[in-house]
Amino acid sequence: MRQFVIIGHDAPVDGEFSLNGLPGEGRLDLLSRCVTAALLLSHDIREDVTVHLILGDEVTIRFEGSSLRGLHPDERSTAALIRTALEQREEAIGHIPVETSPGVFLQRFGIEETIEQLAGEGTVCQLREDGKPITTVDPPANPIFVLSDHQDFRTFETELLAEHCEYQLSLGPTVLHADHAITVANHWMDTDGYSDM
């Protein structure tokens, strides 16, 4: 099982946005690409991947590869799936999730609850430029990769992650967009032992 936690600091927390200006909506273009980079293969879906998209530290949308329907590779339709989820946020009472479309679940909590809930499920790996090179580490069996959007992690996020994080990993010497970093992390997992095959 692979999981990705993506922190969208300025993303909308309700469905009141247009699909024609996604970069201006807290970089929903980037966040949408993060979701598809984590979950989609060419003509297939990664059933062993779950994505937790944290919006404005208020709402977490979970995409479960094993049951997900209606996710397409383009930004606009992915943002529409996010909007559909946010339009139903009032139906999520307390911390109980609501399934807003097949395989998409919304919960009304942010980074702290998400990380604390996930910490027992695998190895929390914070992706950051000053981390340990992935080329020197063996991939964990059940990684939980945590990434920030186009902004740095906030201080309270870094402190929270310091409690739960087993690895601080760097993907390489160049600083990538979050969606490209997810593609590289998936590839790192995919190719573990590949040259020996």
Next chain:
Amino acid sequence: MRQFVIIGHDAPVDGEFSLNGLPGEGRLDLLSRCVTAALLLSHDIREDVTVHLILGDEVTIRFEGSSLRGLHPDERSTAALIRTALEQREEAIGHIPVETSPGVFLQRFGIEETIEQLAGEGTVCQLREDGKPITTVDPPANPIFVLSDHQDFRTFETELLAEHCEYQLSLGPTVLHADHAITVANHWMDTDGYSDM
């Protein structure tokens, strides 16, 4: 110098398309993501990368990282840059390129002329699922990666590439979208020797 050649088989060859339905326009969503995956770093541009986007085997749009301006990470604005180029296609006479915006050049030819023009400039590497694993090969100094869109290479493309191609490379055991493949290829080049650093 790194170059990427991306073949968009069904892409529009004129600027008569809407930015609201890019997947229906010969997968311009995917082709736009290919351009940004090749050229953009977080808050930076890859100045040593050139992208050749072949549309419908009629038009080739070249994006030169060293002089490019106005490329943003989202699909919509990248597709708008492509549309701006296509709107000026009548100004490209014969095989002479026209610079349609800073660092973006349009030429009225397709795959054959593009590959023949490039073959002397580096090592042509066809990316395909049944190729040799990249983990067993050292990155060439001046790679020219050739990728197809969401469709397989056509027979004439495979024959043409067989003449010029030094490597047929596979990125891993999973079949990726073309834009994700570009991210992985860039990462392969970026991290050459990274663990020794």
